[in-house]
Amino acid sequence: MTELMNAVVLTGYGGPDKLVYNQVPKPTPQKGEILIKVGACSINNTDISTRTGWYAADGGFQELLEDKDSYEEGKSTWNMMGVQFPRIQGADIVGVAVEVGEGVNPDILNKRVIVYPWIRTAKLADYQYVGSEIDGGFAEYAVIPATNVYSINSDLPDTQLATLPCAYSTAENLVTNARVSAKDTVIITGASGGVGSAAIELCKIRGAVIIAIVGANKEHLAKELGADYAYVRDEKLAENLAKHEVTVTVDLIAGEYFSLVFKSLVVGGRYVTSGAIAGPLVELDMRDLIYKDVEVRGANRYGPEVFQNLLGYIERGLLNPAVAKVFPLSQMQEAQKFFQSKKFFGKVVITPE
Incomplete structure (x- = not known):
């Protein structure tokens, strides 16, 4: 039977x-x-x-x-x-x-x-x-x-x-590909979601300054998790991002906010993405890519070493x-x-x- x-x-x-x-x-x-x-x-x-x-x-x-x-x-x-x-x-x-x-x-x-x-x-x-x-x-x-x-x-x-298996592994792969370190200031879009909240913790482990972009009334939650700054997606977002010298953008939403977070990067900045829930079709001014020498990377598939890194963080009590x-x-x-x-x-x- x-x-x-x-x-x-x-x-x-x-x-x-x-x-x-x-x-x-x-x-x-x-x-x-x-x-x-x-x-x-x-x-x-x-x-x-x-x-x-x-x-x-x-x-x-x-x-x-x-x-x-x-x-x-x-x-x-x-x-x-x-x-x-x-x-x-x-x-x-x-x-x-x-x-x-x-x-x-x-x-x-x-x-x-x-x-x-x-x-x-x-x-x-x-x-x-x-x-x-x-x-x-x-x-x-x-x-x-x-x-x-x-x-x-x-x-x-x-x-x-x-x-861990999807969200945190995706975030670890993004952060690894972007070579995030204590020298970096990182924008994380969609920071209230699974991958975004994971990226906050994983960037914090590396000592980076973290700028979380979230929906309304979620700023305090992002800061509790480790973000240094948390901004809402509103009419003041461009003004708020202009206060920082951003070296890395971890973009999880794309859509209408792509151009803003891409333009926020300094010369030699790195842009990594694994999601486009706000829309997969975006506008890019090629001058922002070419003359600022921006490195762009999609990060989807990842090897077992990324997953093993995560298990190490968990077993050492570094993630919550x-x-x-x-x-x-x-x-x-x-x-x-x-x-x-x-x-x-x-x-x-x-x-x-």
Whole structure:
């Protein structure tokens, strides 16, 4: 008799109604795989982008949240490969290893583990992502390649550790690519979200001066996390940014604010980005790029060394991830609606119970 588990299954492109809470067969680890009993798994922009088809869309992130379909279904994942439905999403898996497949060291059994979500291949363009090309952690159990499962020693609860795999790894990759150090003054856009709040902590570890750009009434939360300055996206933003000599911009929103934060960079500045939730199409005055010798870098895929750096920070007690709200798995539709509202600071986390 097939053993079942509770899971949220993405049944197609569209709104939250495409997320179905149901019982599905409990997976069995095959050769080189580990079965994890999920303790927590957080929501990320990639979950919304995949569900709405944003990766192949003509318009902005907000347009797709409003169900304005403008995507090509065959290309609607981060790597333009298309989703195979039904799919269990969720990249940020934390839990306990409960079963191993052939060839996996059994020493990992019963240990607390966390998942590195990039499934690496010989060709960079062929990388896969947990919860996108393979099933993820919005379920009671998940099967993951053993090479992507790490034991972790931390006093933090699963709900906080589940903020790491996507948001914190993305932020660490951005900060690493920008070579942030104590000599830098860094703008972080979208600083109240998962990646943005992570970037605040990771830049603070490196001793940089941090300028957080946030939504209204979130300034104090950014400062509590480590930002030296926190400015609201309003008519005074340009005036406020002009007070600083900005050497690095970590841009997570793009859209109408791209030009301003790009122009704020000093000669020789560095611009890094991994998100465009305010809109992927921007205007760039090429003179700002050419004559200021600005270095521009997109930072999406990252190696296991980035993830291992994060585990080191956690195990040394250097990070205290912000969790905005925790939802049970059965309330995934409500959780994603709350996530889409962006009226919070930190991460939204799902637990199976």
